[in-house]
Amino acid sequence: MTSTLFKHVRMIDPASNTDMIGECLIEHGKISQISDQSGGITPPIDAQIIDGNAKILAPGLIDMRVQSCHPGAAQKETPLTLAQAAARGGVTSIVCLPNTNPVLDDPEMLKSQCRMLAGLSDPVHAIKVYAYGAATSGLNGESMAELGLLSDAGAVGFTNATHAISNSLTMRRVLSYAAMLKQPVIQHAEDPVLAAGGEMHEGEHSMRLGLKGIPDAAEEIIIARDLALLRMTGGHYHVAHISTAKGIALIRAAKAEGLHVTCDTAPPYALLNDIAVRDYDSRFRLSPPLRHENDRLAVLDGLADGTIDAVASDHSPQDRDVKSLPFGLAEPGYSGIETLLALMLTLYHGGHLSLMQVLALTSYHPAQILGLSGGQITVGAPADLALIDIDRSWQIRGQTFASLSGSTPFEGAPVQGRVLGTWVDGTRVFDPKS
């Protein structure tokens, strides 16, 4: 394997909170030397030299919520298109939901899926693939799946994917058993009965549009209940794509109380609100739904003060057939993995977050939450890296995505921040020039 020397790069390492101009050498798939001096590293004679022109070298993104669609939905995404999309977005590791067909509730299924997605797709674009195990058999929400076997097979947590574990007894058992296995339980916090038939956030706009509302209380109820259970069971509870002010307040209080609680959100909840639905455009049909402006502001506060630990793309690609429908019949979801970084940089350019925070939220923190090795620039760490021009502006166009799905609520949005290269274990998996 060749070695690569990055010269004149601005290295930002959220793990050590350092931000410095210097050089970085990667050898044998790992970061072998870091220097803050120009010419401080003498590279091996065959090393490839990349002049960074003071652009940012950051840990590759770790996207902790991705619907792989494989196996079972090749019309929405294939392993290859997913890997290409991730690499273009500077994402070096993805964590897949178990809501495939068949469901990842079996250890052999889980292993083979990770192998399939990571290795066999296309070595040129290979990225690291992890998966959550199904918390319940067949995602039925009632009977616990084989959490121990799934854990041994490499699962990095347990979840019921796009549905909440709504049965309180089942949730208690899952939390308790996962605590024993030292694995997090990832919850889609939405009371399915209260939210039944819901099409968008419940509020003035749902009333005007005549769309069935999903109240913010649907999220609040599940989080409040789960926290009550967690006090009994102990363990690590993680709320996925948190979207409401009430939910964030509960997490903030739970952290203060000392419970082992974490949460993530996704760019739409930080950047858009329910007014976007006004023309019944199904690109804005998401789950959870786009919320009230006050909720969006609470998400920004939660990101800034650390209540929200991570940001995932919530990549949930949908094909045209299920998006070209009246709003309420369209499938929720969007293609998000290629735009995660650029959209998060919007929050940096807008003055809401520091660059360090943006990178921590999308790389180091997800790694910490799930116990993964990436997310840092330190000697000995895997060379999972992204070279980023944070100022380069471009316009989001779903048509140009590598992902099979071009449906994005950010269609046409101007953003700043382009990935110039992505490396996984020292191998370049994305080069915009090729």
Add this chain to the structure above:
Amino acid sequence: MGVSKSKSKSDATDPMAAIALPNRHLLGIEGLDRPTVTSLLERAHSFADLAPREQLTHLKGLTVFTIFFENSTRTRVSFDLAARKMGASVVNVPVATSSIKKGESLIDTAVTLNAMHPDILVMRHQNSGASLLLSKYVNAAVINAGDGRHEHPTQALLDALTIERRLGYIEGLNIAICGDIANSRVARSNIHLLSILGANIRVISPTTLVPKQITEMGVDLYHDMEEGLHGVDIVMLLRLQQERMQGAETPSQREYFHRYGLTREKLSLANPEALIMHPGPMNRGVEISSELADDVERSLITTQVEMGVAIRMACLEALAFGLINREGKDSKDKAQGIS
């Protein structure tokens, strides 16, 4: 009966007196302005004044498709009749028995129908926003004949026409809209329209059948019907939309009638000559006592049905007028080499 015959200045027999709408389609009342609404109503008055067997030819050569994804008798028949009276050809696209119900998407259906070059598409669909979606895929002008819980613009227009026929004005009237507001497109369209025309609107509904944000639309909200009926000139009842309800939003029909069913006793709390309206079909003994529904002095329900045809003639004509004007402009542009 005191139905004041219209003082309409519009000549029903003159196709050039048609009203131009601001948009190619009629998808909702929201966004229309008062002059447009007023002239559309005036035009409809002139059609209502026509002799029953009068046949017009304003839409001769045009084709109107009606496509109803939800069952309907009166609205569909009303559009059908209105189009025929205007001289158009009408095709009622059967949905229940066609491939459309067998999983063909709305857009595929739209593309298929569009290939047959209809001039006007009248659609009812169970999902809010469906008519807007359809309008993006067809060359025809689209009339929304009801989309989910969103809007039903011709119903609101016919209600306004009915009130004007009977009272001669709408400005300043106190109008109560009662019943299942949450699931009602008629309520939303009527709130928009009657607001445009200057009425004072209140809604009367149990807490489970009205979103509290309804007051953002500029209406007063009452949960107690007896309190809400004080000083009201018109009581508009809405159908309990059982097919659009999920589970029990009210305890029982018996209890609903007890609290929100209109009886002569409750009506006596409104203004002395207060009138009753209902978009139909009625659930007698649920929204209204049967005896009151048949009281021709107080109930405008049959007039509403009658006015439905006149208002739809005006709407069809307005959209056709718009289409023809656009085509004329397009061909002129082509002749002049403008693309």
